[in-house]
Amino acid sequence: MSWLGKMIGGTIGFALGGPLGAVAGAAFGHTFVDKKEQVYLSSRPNAGDTLSSNEEAQLVFFTAAFSMLAKISKADGNVTENEISAVEEFMKRDLGLDLNSQQTAINIFRHAINSNESFDAFAIQFYSVFRTQPNIIELLMDVLLRVSAADGSISSKEEVMLLSATRIFNYSNADYARLKSKYVKETNKYYAVLKCDENSSNEDLKKQYRKLVSEYHPDKIESKGLPEEFIKFANDKFKEIQEAYDNIKQERGI
Structure with a gap:
């Protein structure tokens, strides 16, 4: 996490404000400036000292x-x-x-x-x-x-x-x-993972499975440029979806 070093070093000129900024500031031991502020210590921080x-x-x-x-x-x-x-x-x-x-x-x-x-x-x-x-x-x-x-x-x-x-x-x-x-x-946890219930038809289950697999596919998640924590979490979700569908297929004899 490239942002972590900036936080610990206290080099951030513009970061988040609000309640999360208050907690983060206390945790990192220094005060953050609301990102909407126009001036920080009378000058704009260097590009390398800001968060992407x-x-x-x-x-x-x-x-x-x-x-x-x-x-x-x-x-x-x-x-x-x-x-x-x-x-x-x-x-x-x-x-x-x-x-x-x-x-x-x-x-x-x-x-x-x-x-x-x-x-x-x-x-x-x-x-x-x-x-x-x-x-x-x-x-x-x-x-x-x-x-x-x-x-x-x-x-x-x-x-x-x-x-x-x-x-x-x-x-x-x-x-x-x-x-x-x-x-x-x-209810059956596998149906919960697929956002269906036990009365769903085989065809509805298949459609929902394909929809979720598309949404959580690793390539699609990575293409969105999301933070690395999300990518790992989403990959686990992708595996969970596959496991749920495999178990339901076995239960139903599909």
Whole structure:
């Protein structure tokens, strides 16, 4: 993550403002300037000291994800060992973060827990950047649900936050229910992955499978110039879609 060195070194002249900027500034130990400001220390920073659009997207995703995970982990008053393990799994397995990046994520998580900013404030700023990228929204919803269910169930307070995220992200109730069923047994998880139900016809399943495979195909994801964290996460999603369809085909004898 090329942006990480700039953050740690405090060389950024223009970065994100808002609630995510406050948490990132505390985590990195220096103050960021809102990207909309016209002047920074009486002069514009050098091009090498600014974030590219992709780097800024990475910073927003990284800060928002771990800030929102912190708030939802603390929803019941205490962060449990199971929730911590789920967050660590997200860092290591899904995002493939190195040790330096893991420590940065932990710092953001810790500062966000005690931040005066709300879960909704983080979600709104995240959505302002990724509103046109539903795949990334779904990936974040997935990990929020995974951490919420890490203790074996989703509490009422966690559910309030999750449902608030669905409203902010314009994420449908049907998609939320299907995604939730991956972690809280309500329907067959393989149908949830394909965004279908057990009454769907074989032809509808096949159409949905092809649609999702096209959306999450590694070549298509990489062609969008998305941050590297998304690419690995999307590749895992691609494999999950294939596994789900293979299992349903076996169950149905297709």
